[in-house]
Amino acid sequence: MSARKRTLDTHPLTYCIDAARGPLDLKDYEAVGGYAGLRKAIRELTPLDVQAQVKQANLRGRGGAGFPTGIKWGLVPMGDAHDGGPKYVVCNADEMEPGTFKDRLLMEQAPHLMVESMIASGYAVGASTGYIFLRGEYIESARNLNKALAQARAAGLLGDNILGSGWSYDCFVHTGAGRYICGEETALINSLEGRRANPRAKPPFPAISGVWGRPTVVNNVETLCNVPAIVLNGGEWFRGLSQGKSKDGGTKLYGCSGRANTPGCWELPFGTTSREILEVHAGGMRGGKKLKAWLPGGASTDFLLPEHLDLPMDFDTISKAGSRMGTGLITVVAEDQSMVSAVRNLEEFFSRESCGWCTPCRDGLPWSVRILKAIERGEGRPGDIEKLMRLTRDLGPGRTFCAHAPGAMEPLQSAIKFFRSEFESGIRASASAVTA
Amino acid sequence: MQNQTVIKLADLGKAPPFELSDAERDQITEEMHHYPDPRAASIGALKIVQKHRGWVPDAAIPVVARLIGSDGADLEGVATFYSLIFRQPVGRHVITVCDSISCHLTGYDELRDALQARLGISLGQTTDDQRFTLLPICCLGACDRGPTMMIDEDLHGDVTPEQLDRILGSYT
Ligand SMILES: Cc1cc2nc3c(=O)[nH]c(=O)nc-3n(C[C@H](O)[C@H](O)[C@H](O)COP(=O)(O)O)c2cc1C
Numbered sequence: 001m002s003a004r005k006r007t008l009d010t011h012p013l014t015y016c017i018d019a020a021r022g023p024l025d026l027k028d029y030e031a032v033g034g035y036a037g038l039r040k041a042i043r044e045l046t047p048l049d050v051q052a053q054v055k056q057a058n059l060r061g062r063g064g065a066g067f068p069t070g071i072k073w074g075l076v077p078m079g080d081a082h083d084g085g086p087k088y089v090v091c092n093a094d095e096m097e098p099g100t101f102k103d104r105l106l107m108e109q110a111p112h113l114m115v116e117s118m119i120a121s122g123y124a125v126g127a128s129t130g131y132i133f134l135r136g137e138y139i140e141s142a143r144n145l146n147k148a149l150a151q152a153r154a155a156g157l158l159g160d161n162i163l164g165s166g167w168s169y170d171c172f173v174h175t176g177a178g179r180y181i182c183g184e185e186t187a188l189i190n191s192l193e194g195r196r197a198n199p200r201a202k203p204p205f206p207a208i209s210g211v212w213g214r215p216t217v218v219n220n221v222e223t224l225c226n227v228p229a230i231v232l233n234g235g236e237w238f239r240g241l242s243q244g245k246s247k248d249g250g251t252k253l254y255g256c257s258g259r260a261n262t263p264g265c266w267e268l269p270f271g272t273t274s275r276e277i278l279e280v281h282a283g284g285m286r287g288g289k290k291l292k293a294w295l296p297g298g299a300s301t302d303f304l305l306p307e308h309l310d311l312p313m314d315f316d317t318i319s320k321a322g323s324r325m326g327t328g329l330i331t332v333v334a335e336d337q338s339m340v341s342a343v344r345n346l347e348e349f350f351s352r353e354s355c356g357w358c359t360p361c362r363d364g365l366p367w368s369v370r371i372l373k374a375i376e377r378g379e380g381r382p383g384d385i386e387k388l389m390r391l392t393r394d395l396g397p398g399r400t401f402c403a404h405a406p407g408a409m410e411p412l413q414s415a416i417k418f419f420r421s422e423f424e425s426g427i428r429a430s431a432s433a434v435t436a
Numbered sequence: 437m438q439n440q441t442v443i444k445l446a447d448l449g450k451a452p453p454f455e456l457s458d459a460e461r462d463q464i465t466e467e468m469h470h471y472p473d474p475r476a477a478s479i480g481a482l483k484i485v486q487k488h489r490g491w492v493p494d495a496a497i498p499v500v501a502r503l504i505g506s507d508g509a510d511l512e513g514v515a516t517f518y519s520l521i522f523r524q525p526v527g528r529h530v531i532t533v534c535d536s537i538s539c540h541l542t543g544y545d546e547l548r549d550a551l552q553a554r555l556g557i558s559l560g561q562t563t564d565d566q567r568f569t570l571l572p573i574c575c576l577g578a579c580d581r582g583p584t585m586m587i588d589e590d591l592h593g594d595v596t597p598e599q600l601d602r603i604l605g606s607y608t
């Protein structure tokens with residue numbers, strides 16, 4: 001992140017981050033405004049007040065789907081509807097969507113913000129325990145989070161009777177051992193319980209029946225990290241942070257990777273254009289090359305073209321353009337790079353990471369890889385493109401048990417739509433060529 | 437450097453005895469306290485064994501399962517599902533090289549080829565001197581520094597083939 005002056009009021013996610021300096025410990029984090037949101041929540045607000053602020057902020061999930069967080073939290077039984085048993089907050093810190101590197105920044109560089117967010121969110125839904133489901137490769141995140149948790153525990157911000165409120169809550173880091181599917185929220189719950197990470201049927205939704213059959217809120221790292229500032233400054237303030245660039249509020253960790261000059265991740269107003277992200281923050285394309293295509297937010301989003309660069313990066317606008325904002329970290333492909341190879345790479349990823357639970361995904365994804373490899377070698381057969389198109393329908397939304405396979409089809413269908421001639425030039429005229 | 441295991445003829449067919457060390461047992465027990473159901477420590481327990489031994493031998497499964505109140509078949513199912521639980525011996529250092537999209541666009545192919553040539557092995561293999569195992573891995577969440585790889589617990593970004601001698605040299 002740049003050294004521009006960032007404060008809690010302007011940059012609620014990165015105000016305490018200076019990567020050159022490293023993460024703040026508890027005392028220094030509190031000196032810049034840290035834990036003020038949590039203290040306010042516990043001392044002045046009821047859990048339902050906190051939920052109301054989050055609803056008013058219209059905070060939408062930053063894990064990729066943009067589901068309103070306030071509505072999700074509203075499903076958790078509270079008051080008389082609650083049977084008195086344990087409830088859980090689970091932070092989805094499995095960040096494994098190719099092209100995404102935002103949650104790592106928050107957990108490595110702002111571990112106390114993550115911890116404060118876990119506690120404030122736990123308070124809002126009356127949880128007894130929080131788990132940060134962290135991918136195993138994030139070694140430094142685990143180290144920094146565990147240190148922050150220990151400091152918070154020692155300061156009475158975690159544990160029994162927090163700040164004299166009568167409310168008790170603890171929080172733990174749970175590290176994974178690979179497999180992208182763990183990021184799917186119901187698979188994540190299975191994994192947290194110590195099972196294989198196959199997704200579960202929905203309903204029931206986790207907010208009603210999640211970990212150990214108990215009400216569970218699952219939210220992305222970045223989503224939760226907005227909560228302390230929303231509590232402190234209010235939902236109205238949060239909506240204003242997007243400066244009219246989007247009807248959605250707040251800031252967003254946007255980023256850029258691939259063939260850009262200065263790839264990175266930046267906290268910008270929600271609805272910033274990808275042109276600004278690429279040309280201003282990421283320094284444009286490397287080596288003076290032209291942009292050919294870009295993924296708006298991870299491997300499971302449809303490719304867009306240079307002509308889409310001026311659209312505000314928000315959920316609704318990018319959906320209307322035929323893609324999804326996803327995680328909001330864009331991946332750029334240069335004019336001299338092959339779309340067929342890029343898509344082959346993406347489908348190899350999805351194929352390897354299929355959990356194997358349902359047939360279309362388990363068998364369809366490797367098939368798409370075989371066809372794409374043949375086309376990449378220039379040995380595709382007539383009809384192969386049609387077969388791929390057929391797969392994009394057969395593995396589309398509603399055809400498989402979870403959103404993994406439909407996500408895999410997004411870059412494939414859009415690459416064929418926009419760059420069909422590249423696929424065609426990998427097809428051998430002779431029908432006798434062998435595909436697999 | 438670990439000694440080659442010697443298998444005596446008389447022992448063939450017998451399961452090699454497996455005992456958790458005190459350190460392993462303590463760490464697993466500590467992990468179990470984080471959950472109302474100790475089975476939730478399944479992955480954590482396997483990772484603790486792996487941290488101490490480099491991998492998770494078959495004989496460890498029933499012993500760990502008993503400790504966390506799970507059964508051997510369930511734990512075996514878990515152990516085989518997750519890609520970062522190694523069920524075969526690996527080298528002293530494990531190199532995981534990111535083969536996902538941003539690294540694909542910034543030089544994964546060249547990096548993989550250089551690693552394979554430098555180590556004389558293919559992806560999925562271990563060098564004869566047991567020094568390195570080379571594995572592909574999906575996005576390491578450091579795409580702004582592609583191409584990336586991890587060696588053990590260290591992340592290396594913007595890796596060029598020219599840097600490999602220097603980087604690998606620090607893992608003996
Ligand atoms: C295959 C698959 C992988 C996913 N991986 C992640 C992930 O790594 N991190 C994440 O926050 N959400 C991931 N999600 C989305 C989660 O299922 C869920 O929507 C999210 O955690 C909800 O949090 P949010 O509302 O705060 O975004 C994934 C979804 C699918 C289908």
Ligand code: SF4
Nearest residue numbers: 355357358361402404
């Ligand atoms: S769609 Fe794929 S990842 Fe999802 S449940 Fe089916 S096999 Fe598993």
Ligand code: FES
Nearest residue numbers: 534539575576579
């Ligand atoms: S794609 Fe290689 S680190 Fe993300």
